[in-house]
Amino acid sequence: MRIVITGGFGFLGRRVAAALLTSRTFRGVPIDRLVLADRVVPPGSATDDPLVDVVQGELADRLDEVFAEPVDVLIHLASAVSAECEADFDLGMSANVDTTRAVLEAARAQSAAGGPTPRLVFSSSVAVYGSDPALPLPPVVSESTLPTPRSSYGIQKLVCEQLIADYTRRGFLDGRVARLMTVSVRPGQPNAAASGFLSGIIREPLAGLPATCPVHPELKVALASPRRTVEGILRVAEAERGAGPGRIDGGVPVNLPALTVSVADMLDTLRQVAGDAVAGLVTIAPDPDVEALVGSWPAEFDNARAAALGLAPDPDFASVVRAYAEDHADAVVDGAHP
Helix, strand or coil: CEEEEECCCCHHHHHHHHHHHHHCEECCEECCEEEEEECCCCCCCCCCCCCEEEEECCHHHCHHHHCCCCCCEEEECCCCCHHHHHHCHHHHHHHHHHHHHHHHHHHHHHHHCCCCCCEEEEEEEHHHCCCECCECCCCCECCCCCCCCCCHHHHHHHHHHHHHHHHHHCCCCEEEEEEECEECCCCCCCCCCHHHHHHHHHHHHHCCCCEEECCCCCCEEEEECHHHHHHHHHHHHHCEECCCCCEECCCCCEECCCEEEEHHHHHHHHHHHHCHHHHCCEEECCCHHHHHHHHCCCCCECCHHHHCCCCCCCCCHHHHHHHHHHHCHHHCCCCCCC
């Protein structure tokens, strides 16, 4: 069992890898090798675990190395993020569409040469949805809702979803798509995602730092904690094909479970769990471009397809904040611990 994680040293890649290294199995089969492929390997982040191999460099240039031995499972997390893709169209197309197609072709070549048919798991996004003026979103969104993205990032993710569906239909690979909600609270430094503030307005105040909220507080969003997101990715990866509970039926993506909250709810929760002084570090300064992009994403989801896999949303935002503080106690200043 050889598993590859692209974006293996990214925020989610590290956590998916850690979960697999803890279990050391995939669907009950022992993992022989876990390959972490990433453009950059941060200093001190490489592991000495004997199961782990590291492939460093631009993914499209390293696919011969990634597929030098048969790949049984490939979890494709590497991508350019939303605001990057709006700022640089060519970057988004190259990193998200061209590189993903190269990955699919490498998987196809493996199966065509008589090797195992890879199981490929793609991390898509809530950004595939948008409210087109001619076709507004329904109040509650499900996998049957027509995706009409309102951003280059969303378009790129949707293109990749459709390519994976066709490669799967043709038998080149076994593709499954997990559509991720906005992940909050992310630790570490801010990234270039348009939704990054949904972590920053919690993470920075808990660290004693000021934060800016670029949307009006009444905006509703769909969130998932890092723990629930990793659980969802692995559940989609491990599920068997077929109808019935716990199985992946058809080629339809799975929307991972969403917790719906308003930004005001998030800030109220921060105040309740960490106090007025911490919540007071957040300044509301709406940015029309950010609000238009994030506001185009749906906030209310029908979680039935995820529930059939045994997945559930976070119970409330307070549990999300407490989990962040528990997992990253060193990033929370004295007096701000929930």
